[in-house]
Amino acid sequence: MSQTQEFSQFQIKHQLQQRIRVIAPSLFRDKERATILQILLLKRAAIEEVKCVWQINSLTIYFDSEQLPKENLLTLLETVLANFAKKPQANISKFSAQHHREGPKQDIVFGIGGMSCASCALFLEMVLARNINTQHVSVNYISETANVSGYLTKDEIFKIVQDNGYQAYSIDTLAERKLLLELGHDHLLMTRKRLLMIALLDVPILLAGLFFKSSMRMYMFQALLSFPVVFLGGGAEIFKKSWNQAKQGTLNMDTLVAIGSGSAYLMSIPALFDTRRHTYFEAATSIIGFVQLGRYLEELAKSKMIHDVEDLVNMQPQNATLIEGKNERIISIDKIEIGDLLIIRPGERIPVDGLVLSGLSSVDEAMVTGSGVPCIKEKGHQLFDGSINGSGVLHMQATAVGKDTVLAGLVHMIDQTQSSKLQIQKTVDRMSAHLTPAIMILSAATFFSWLVKGELVAHAFANAISVLLISCPCALGLATPAATSVSSGQAAKRKVYIRNGNALEQMALIDTIIFDKTGALTEGNAKVADYLNMTDLHDDYLIQLAASVEFNSEHLLAMAVVEYARSMDLPLLTATRFHSVPDQGVRAEVDGHTIMLGNESWLQQQEIDISKVHDRAKNWAEQGRTLVYLVVDNKLAALLALTDQVRKGARQLMLDLHKQGIDTLMLTGDTKTSAQPVADLVGIDIAATNASPARKIQFIRDLQTKGRVVAMVGDGINDAPALAAANVSLVVGNAVGIAIETADYILVDSDIRKVAEILDLSKQTLVVVKQNLFWAFGYNTIAIPIAMAGKLNPMISSAAMALSSVSVIANSLRLNKK
Incomplete structure (x- = not known):
């Protein structure tokens, strides 16, 4: 029996490991019913995204196949559609959890302070995901942002974060985003001061152990100096976070460091009363010192990774000139409201989106529209936040402020990309969650195995501590976010904005790219x-x-x-x-x-x-x-x-794509006679002409059924269904007035040659991710047995652990040179 006959409520048109597309003819009678179905399905934790193109009865579901096998999803879908078709409103509660809230789903992006490693991000994801009204959570340690989808309010989310020892910050407006960046700079300075304090105390401890004989006085000296390093300024944060995570039933790198340094200090206390015993004060302080050194180096690297986002945020001015009757007043941009009248003088940046009421000037809108040539603005023309006014004076009225401006939308888009995770990272995160408990078991096994061999307790203890410290779950957690953060920043620098981080992974696998004619291969200025x-x-x-x-x-x-x-x-x-x-x-x-x-x-x-x-x-x-x-x-x-003129560089793009082994096709609603001259000029094969939206979708599905991974390039206005059907969608045009919701990538400067650059960047990103994972897995696989064999002392182990995370970040930063 075929798949299309097994299910009475839908027909399967396309399916991949993590995505399935169906046609449900009897369901989509109007947009409202489609929306209700989306809400209904998204209440399943394993269902990550649902796209409904209700005009053509299409339903696309993105899901986690490990949590929800495809067979179970299909059975669920059959049941839901059958009940929903009869009583859509009444049956919603049947498939939702008992305490689920009703109402619109919220997608909240916010900043997080206090994270010291990638394990912190995983911990917060776990805590937030436990709430029944949370559907999707993603926390990015590099950008220090989080994205939570579900039915929790912002205040509720912030309380959960704060109750677990971290700080939560609103970043809805660019002003708030600037504050988060400033807090990041302050945290870097604080980390540097903490590292200096540790060095000032740790160096005398090491020197005392090297040049002085063991004595009660020397041990007391070391104990006094190491106490503030381990339990106060240096290690207090580590112990606090490990305790908070223990209360939630989780363990991470902070747990390993806290146990290693804390036990090293406590095991040294008996030596204060019996000088024949061995001390580990040097090891206790060195563990904290090396960990803090590694985190400082990470902070330095993170500041380079978010540099491109910072440039975008800094495009918005701090203040604006408000017109009140015949008077003018300088106000903070946070105080601007819709309808306010503002004056923009020569050389000033536009503070918010608005309309020109009077005046004439040229305005540089390169970052928003991609145009390298300043635009002439006069009465009735639109102005965009962050643009630079030329030589004239403009009077404007604010039409969008705060998080609703175009510039804020671009920053929000980057935040979402950086906080999203590649599919490979989700698998790694599940493995990392079990790594810390496994390391603790191996450490205990190491201790007792050395005792059984007849070794001294001191030697067995040192080897056990080395096993705790040499492992590094954080390197695994950083493998993907470090690479995606750098690549999304690189894309933004090239005036390409990525809406979906998973598109980076999909784009690297593309083997076929379909181009619409009007607005994609041509300039769209007919x-x-x-x-x-x-x-x-x-x-x-x-x-x-x-x-x-x-x-x-x-x-x-x-x-x-x-x-x-x-x-x-x-x-x-x-x-x-x-x-x-x-x-x-x-x-x-x-x-x-x-x-x-x-x-x-x-x-x-x-x-x-x-x-x-x-x-x-x-x-x-x-x-x-x-x-x-x-x-x-x-x-x-x-x-x-x-x-309509063919886009500059279109022919060169086809040559570049063909060199990479990519098949290129034109899919257009025009006649073959009018499409052929453009195809000949560009150097592209025509797949279909006179193609209706439904025909375009079917053509893409047919390719996908044959195993092709398809990207679609269009203008985002009239080819939305086809763009949604493709594995990856690219919209050519500025970030204003286009159907951004249909795009995975937005080429704001309309330079179609960027398609090849995006493809290359995606492939390089995936290579770096694999290199990071190979290093992180390889490091733990090799280093842990060496430590168990007694070949590493705790100080060397802690140094290696700290540098392993730094190496992952350093490798990811190589994408900046591509």
Whole structure:
């Protein structure tokens, strides 16, 4: 029996190990029902993301196959759909936990202070994930941010974090983000001071052990100096965190360090009363010293990793000039509210998003729109937070403030990417959770095995402590976040923003890239080049009718028709009963007429006779022009020919991708005649023409069924379903006014050559991740047996442990040089 016959509520269209896509024809009657289904499924902890394209009955589920096997997911989906189809509202509680809250899910990103290693991040993930109203948690030690999805409020999340010994900070606004960065700098200085204090106390302890004979006085000297290092300034934080984690039933690197240094100190106390006994004061202080040295080096490296994000945050000014009647007042940007009037003088940065009320100036919007050429701004034009004003004075009104500005959205996007985890890291984290208890067992086994061999307690104890200290679960925890943090910063520097960290992993596996024509391979700045009137109506009136309808569409070709009418100073008329068929055409009522504009295949479906313009249409199409047919009252009225320039570097991109073994295909709604000249110029094969959105999706699914890993490049406006169907989606265009939700990558400067750079960066990132994991696993695999064999003393073990994490970060920083 086939898979499509086993389930009555859906048909499986595509499935991978961690993702499955189905079609449920009887379910998606409207958007509201699709939304309810998303909420229902996401209440399962193992289900990470649900995407509904309700217009085409499509449901895509991303899940953790280790927690929820695919067979169980399919059975669950069959049951949920069967019950949901009958009583969607009443059955929600049947599949949710008893104490789940109802209401909208929240996605909260915030800052965390007090983390000292990757184990802290894993601990906080565990604590937050235990709450029944949490669906997804990801904490990034490198960026010191967390992303929590679910039904907890921000105050509740903050309380959980603070109750476990850490600090939580809101980073909704760029001002709050700046504060978190400043706290990071302060923490680096504090770590340096702590390290200096430890060195000042540790050096005399080591010198005393080297140059003075054992005596009660020397031991007392060492005990007094080592006490503040182990239990106060140096080790207090370690002991506190290990205790907090023990209360939660977990163990981590802090636990190993606390046990190692604490027991070394306590085992030395008897020597204060009997000088024949062995002391470990030097080892106790050196353990803390080397650990703090390693953490200081990590902090230095982390500051380099978040440098690119810091540059974005610093684009926003601290203050702005508020206009109050005839007076002006300097205020903090935190005080700006929507509707406030502001004045922007030459050279100043735009403080918030807004509209120009008066003035004329050029504005540099490179970071937001990607344009390397300053834009002229005058009354009615939009301004974006962080842009730089030129030589003129602008008066503006605030339309978006705080976390709602475009610049804040870009920073939030990077935060989400850095806090997301690759699939490989999720597996590593589960292994790391068992590493610390295993190390403690091996340490105890080492101690007793040496005793059984007849060794002194001191020797057995030193070997056991070495086993505790040589292991490094933190290096495993840093393997992926260190690499993804650097690569997302590198991407942002290149004006490429990553919405989904998992896309880095998927992009490295891509073997096929599909390009839409309009807006992806072409610049998306189409213009009306020719026009053929087939009626007795005046040209101006026909253009006026066409533009009045197209004004309601977001399609790039529609904008060209509207701009053509405006260039002729034609006023737009009111359009009613507007209806759009994606990638096909539009229909509306204007001035008593039924107006249709669309491509050839759509009009043929509507049984419109277009044979009279066949020869002209063929001639224009062979020139690479895109054709738009205008129909008035079910009769062909006009034919418009639009031209659009091929993007700079498109041909070179195809050559670069082909060298990497990547297959490239064009998938377009245009006719083959008009698409072929563009394909020939760029050097790409045409996969399908006259393709409807459903046809595009089916084509992508067919490739995936054959084992292909597919990326889709589009403009993000009209090809959203196809972008959602691809393994990785890339949107070419600025970060404003595009369907960002459809994109894994956003190329804000519209430089299509960046596709090859992204592919290369993704592959390099995956290589670095694998190198990090190889080092971390290899280090623990080799070092632990050596320590158990008694070949390492505790001081050397603690130094090696500290440097192992630093080596992972240093290796990840190599991505900055790519």
